[in-house]
Amino acid sequence: MTEFAFSHGRMSKGIWSALWASLKFVIIPLALIMMLDFALMEVASGLGDVDPGLEAISKDLDTIMVRAIILGIPLVALAYFKGFYPRGSTSRLTFGLALVAGTMLWLWWITFGGRLDVVLADVGISLDTSALLGLFLLAIGLGALIFLAEWKDYRQDFLHPPEEGDMIDVVPATETEVPPTTATEELVADDEDANNDSEPGATDI
Secondary structure (H helix, E strand, O other): OOOOOHHHOOHHHHHHHHHHHHHHHHHHHHHHHHHHHHHHHHHHHHHOOOOHHHHHHHHHHHHHHHHHHHHHHHHHHHHHHHHHOOOOOHHHHHHHHHHHHHHHHHHHHHOOOOOHHHHHHOOOOOOOOHHHHHHHHHHHHHHHHHHHHHHHHHHHHHHOOOOHHHOOOOOOOOOOOOOOOOHHHHHHHHHHHHHHHHOOOOOOO
């Protein structure tokens, strides 16, 4: 049986991982983009005339939204299988590394290949986003090292899981435990017995 067999995984953990990924890659980005697009529409309606810069940025936001959905759905699927398989398995490591690579591609794609500053320049905003994007990509790439370290730490636990026969039986303590008698106490007891023997006993009638 290979490590990619479904019998190794737990569906509940996979679902939780997929839900968290859907928030990060689909739901939250779409909500932010829709809010920003709505704000731009309000600004445009207040100006009366359609500003070419605002119209261009609105189209770019629509493009980002579509890209986030197209690449976000496969990331949710990868996150499901990453959480589905247990730690220490090669299957979890494979899907984890694929998720890291996909996340980097997702961020690179929705920022127009690191040229988000050109998009912002259409509305008169001068901002160099290449350095910031590089830091985000570096931070995401470090996730690969985390998956490798996790695989190494839990590898033996996955290959040799503890069985019931390997469990240590714990013997319950008795309610009352009599402390051991010391040599001094034994000598005192012998002296008391000798004194009791030397005393005259009562006469029988």
